[in-house]
Amino acid sequence: MAERCAVIGVGQTKHASCRADVSIAGLVREAVDRALESAHTTMTEIDAIVIGKAPDMLEGVMMPELYLVDALAAAGKPVFRVHTAGSVGGATAIVACQHVTSGVHRRVLTIGFEKQSDGNAMWALSVPLPFGMPVHAGAGGYFSPIIRSYIKRSGAPGHIGCMVAVKDRTNACKNPYAHLHEPDWTLEKAMESPMLWDPVRMIETCPSSDGAIALVLANESIADAHDGPKAWVHATAMRSEPTQFAGRNQVSPKASEDCAADLWRKAGITSPIEEIDAVEMYVPFAWFEPMWLESLGFAPKDQGWRYVEDGVTEMSGRLPVNCSGGVLSTNPIGASGMLRFGEAAMQVMRTAGEHQVDGVRKAFGHAYGGGSQFFAMWVVGADKP
C-alpha cells in the first residue's frame, strides 16, 4: 500500500422492514450525515464517493447513484458504483479504501444501502431463466441444498442452525440500529419454527430490511489529525468465481478459501482464531456461521458446528461472531456487507455500545454474495498496520 487508510467515521440508519418515512435518498442521507458527524467532517471535505447496492432490480430503480448525486452533494466529484450482489457492501468499502491507499484521494465517503420495501427481492431473485425448469425459490431455495450438503458432510446435529439464530437475535437486542429486536427466543422455541426451505427454518433466515450505512475513510495524515476513534485498515481481499462449473465445492468455494488465505497473509495473521478479537461475518442463513468458520480458517474442516455448540462464537466466547446481531437480524442487502465491515471497525473504535466486546485490537469484516461466488473481507485494527 502506498498510503495507509483508516476508518474515521461510521454512520448507519435505524433498519426496519419499511422505512416509509424516507425515500432512498433520505435513507442514504441519514447514514451519511451520521458518518460525517462521527468523522468530524463535512460533505465539502469529501474528495470522492464510492457507493454500492445489490442488483437494481430489487427496487426497480436503475442506476440509483445518478439520482442520488444531489442527496450526496456529489455534483462535480468522482462517484464510483460497485456491483457484486450481496457482497457489494464489503466490495464497496474495499474499493473506497483503494481510492485512499492509491494516494489518489485523501478523504472518501463510502455508502451501502437497500430499500427492500420499495420492491420484491424474492420475486427479483426467482425470475425463470429461459429454457430451464422454474424450480427456483429465492435465496433460501438456492442456499438450502448447500446447507443440506454441509450437514451431511460434517455430521452436524440439526439444532446448530437454531443455536446460531438464537445467538444473533439475542445479540441484536443490544444493537439499537438492528431491524429485529426479539429478546424471547430460546433454542426450544426456535426448533419449533416452521421449515420454509427444508432444512432451513424460518428463524434461520434473514429479514428483508430497509437501511443504509456510510463510512468515512481517510489517509494517514488526516487520520492522525482526527480527534476521535479510528480503525486502521490492516488488509483487504476480494475474490470471485463462477456460479457453476464441474466439480465446484459449493459448501466452501475455492474463492472463499483463497480470499481468506490472501487476507491473513497480507495482515500478517497466522492463527485467525488466536489473533482476531471480534468477527462480523455475512450469515444470511444461520448454518453459514459454521460453514464460514471452516472456510475462512477459524475452525478445522467439519468442526465449525462444534464451535457453535461449545459457545465459542457467543459474545462472551473466545471468538465473538456477529455481536451486532448480524445479517440474521438486519438485512438491507446492499448495506449488509458494509454493516459487517463497519461493525468490525466499531469494535476496534470501541463505539459499539452495548454490543461492544472488551479489548478488541483486531476485528474481521466479511461479506459474500451471488451464488456463494463473490467474497470481500478486511481486517481492521486499533494500531497502525
Place this chain on the structure above:
Amino acid sequence: MSEDVLRIRTPIGIHYRYSAGPNASSHLRGLMEGKFIGKRCPSCTLVYMPPRSTCAKCGVLLGEDVEVGPKGTITTFCIVNVAFLGQTIKIPYVAATILIDGADLGMQHLIQECETSDVRMGMRVEPVWKPREEWQPSLANITHFRPTGEPDADFDSFSGQL
C-alpha cells in the same frame, strides 16, 4: 397528512430476445428429441450438462457433444414450503440438484411421485416427459423426475459434486 400519497405500485416489464448460443443450442435440440446432450471439456474431460460455453476451471471452450442420462442421482435438495409472487409450482415441492448419469455438473429439477419426506441425497431418479407434441426446446419438456426404485448411490460417488 393521512391523505398524502406515500407509495404507489407500478408494474414494469422488460422483453428480452434471448440467443441460446451454439453450445446451449445442441442441448436444446437434444431436448426436442428426448435426449440429454452435454459437452465435454477437452482439458479436464468433465461433462457439462446443461452445457456452458466454457469450462470455467480450465478456461477453455467446451468441445464434443456427449449424450448422457437419462437417469440420474439426487445430490442435494430443498423442500420448498414458502409461497412467493410468480411461483408456478404448488408447495410443498422438492427442488433437487440432479446429477445426470455421465455428467459432472448437477442441474435443478422437480421431484414428484413420492412423499417429500422420502426424498434422499443419493436417490436414483428418472425423467418423466410431457407428451411429445407439447415439446419445446426446454428442460420443461420434463414435467418432473421420479424415483426409479434402484438402490441409492453411495455418498462418496457424488460428494465431490456438492
